[in-house]
Amino acid sequence: MDIINLAFDFGASSGRLMMSRFDGRTIKLEEVYRFPNEPVWFNGRYYWDFLRLFHEMKVGLKKAVQMDAKIAGIGTDTWGVDYAFLDKTGHILSNPIHYRDERGKGMLNEIEKDTSVDFDEIYKVTGIQNMNISSMYQLYRDTIRF
Structure with missing residues (x-):
């Protein structure tokens, strides 16, 4: 009997539910469901439409169940x-707030000015690049705002 797992993949502009089937030798992938994932502009900011994404997850799960899938696991x-x-x-x-929102713009300079953060050390430890979307x-922007 195949081992079936599901994985939700949320990208910047779309999401999808993938199903993997492992028969003991090979893994086969199948797209079960795809949906748009568009940021919502509200009150001067771009937001993730979190409740819409939750709804789309439920739709995808229903489609997988309709395929008579005996699901072993689910990931995101x-x-x-x-x-x-x-x-x-x-x-x-x-x-x-969506990463494409510009609220992080200029924060690198603000953090450099206000703190003793060593960005090279942060990169060495985390592997995370110094980008406005970080x-x-x-x-940091949220601490200034509140």
Whole structure:
């Protein structure tokens, strides 16, 4: 009997659900479902449409179940630089701001001016490039904003 796993892949402009089937010798991949993933412009910022993405995940899972798939596991691959704030009970406070939003622009200079951060050392330790879309710049911007 094949081992079946599902993986959601969330890209900047689309998402998809992939199914892998392992028969003990080979892995076969099949796209189960694809959907648009467009940022939402609201109140001067680009946001991820988090609730829409959750809805699309449910649609994809229903399609996989309709294929009589006996699912062994489910994983997700998402963007690596964005985040959401949660309250004390774990509820999301707002949709995550999209990495294509320009709020990180200029934060590299601000951090250099205001702190003693060694960007070369950060790169050596994390492998993360110094780019405006980095979580570090977004988080720093959030501390200035609040």
